[in-house]
Amino acid sequence: MTTTEIPGWFRWVDQQLFRAILADQADGPPGDVVEIGTYLGKSAVLIGEYVRPVERFVAVDLFGRTDLLAGAEANRREVDKSYKSLTRSKFEENYLSRHPALPYVVEGPSSWVVDHVEPGSVRFCHIDASHLYEHVRTDIQNARTMLRTGGVVVFDDWRTEHTPGVSAAVWESVFVDGLIPVVLTPTKFYGVYAEPAALARNAEQVVATSGEFWAERQDIAGHSVLRMRLQQPPKPPPPPPVDYDRVEALTAGAIDDRLEQWSATLTRSLDSQVRRAALDASSITRGRRWLRRLSRRATSPAAKPEGR
Ligand SMILES: C[S@@+](CC[C@H](N)C(=O)[O-])C[C@H]1O[C@@H](n2cnc3c(N)ncnc32)[C@H](O)[C@@H]1O
Structure with missing residues (x-):
């Protein structure tokens, strides 16, 4: 040792x-x-x-x-x-x-x-x-x-x-x-x-x-x-004085950027939901039409089998 x-x-x-x-x-x-x-x-x-x-x-x-x-x-x-x-x-x-x-x-x-x-x-x-x-x-x-x-x-x-x-x-x-x-x-x-x-x-x-x-x-x-x-380790240099005007400008800019990003994301998400809802509605309409055609065919005399 x-x-x-x-x-x-x-x-x-x-x-x-x-x-x-x-x-x-x-x-x-x-x-x-x-x-x-x-x-x-x-x-x-x-x-x-x-x-x-x-x-x-x-x-x-x-x-x-x-x-x-x-x-x-x-x-x-x-x-x-x-x-x-x-x-x-x-x-x-x-x-x-x-x-x-x-x-x-x-x-x-x-x-x-x-x-x-x-x-x-x-x-x-x-x-x-x-x-x-x-x-x-x-x-x-x-x-x-x-x-x-x-x-x-x-x-x-x-x-x-x-x-x-x-x-x-x-x-x-x-x-x-x-x-x-x-x-x-x-x-x-x-x-x-x-x-x-x-x-x-x-x-x-x-x-x-x-x-x-x-x-x-x-x-x-x-x-x-x-x-x-x-020796004590050297002290880090003091931070530069705060420029509050610049900080405010930077902060305001950053908030604007973030809001823009959020609204773009929200719009994209709403668009896709609306498209999906429209698709759903059209498939329901098509389904209904198909069912109606099916029931008409089933109840028409020509469709009844002979001897019944
Ligand atoms: C602080 S320690 C020594 C540290 C050591 N020099 C080192 O480098 O780590 C003190 C030691 O003195 C011994 N000690 C205390 N009283 C003593 C006495 N009256 N006569 C002899 N040794 C004694 C203890 O058993 C202990 O091991």
């Missing part, structure tokens, strides 16, 4: 950005790649395309194991509501349909990731697990520990109405921990804790080369941030 065919949440603009960032990094020194929250593998399958043999791709998800969420009732409800049917085997099946081998899979709460990844080793980290404040906050702290200098961190649903906890945790990291916002799309926030130039360049290149995306820069607390999204 391709990224497009796998169910999940991964917009086209983000797919293009992930590709640009990961491909650019894959020309540089090796580093690990982490995804926290894989679901069925929509984003993981794409990320896996850019992992080199010397690198580790660590993919973390509960895969429905809410029994591992001790004391995290809100997270349990979140998983039961949105990801109930997810199993590890479904994720693995999807991943193996595009790759010869699985990533390093951690089945458990996102906080376990630090037990499987070296500090300072990660070049790219996608955080897309629980969308509740305290969990995202822990994921951010862990990402900060795992990222190497200039490593990119991406957060999902940074501004969605039903995920205010993600917004709170992400902007808190900007103002408290030094997270640098570099690119914002409708659903994802791209940042670094140092050296934002490469990430900014990758995004600018996507905008410049594809022609599919709208973008603008905004300053946020001293950071120049690129907002980008898919």
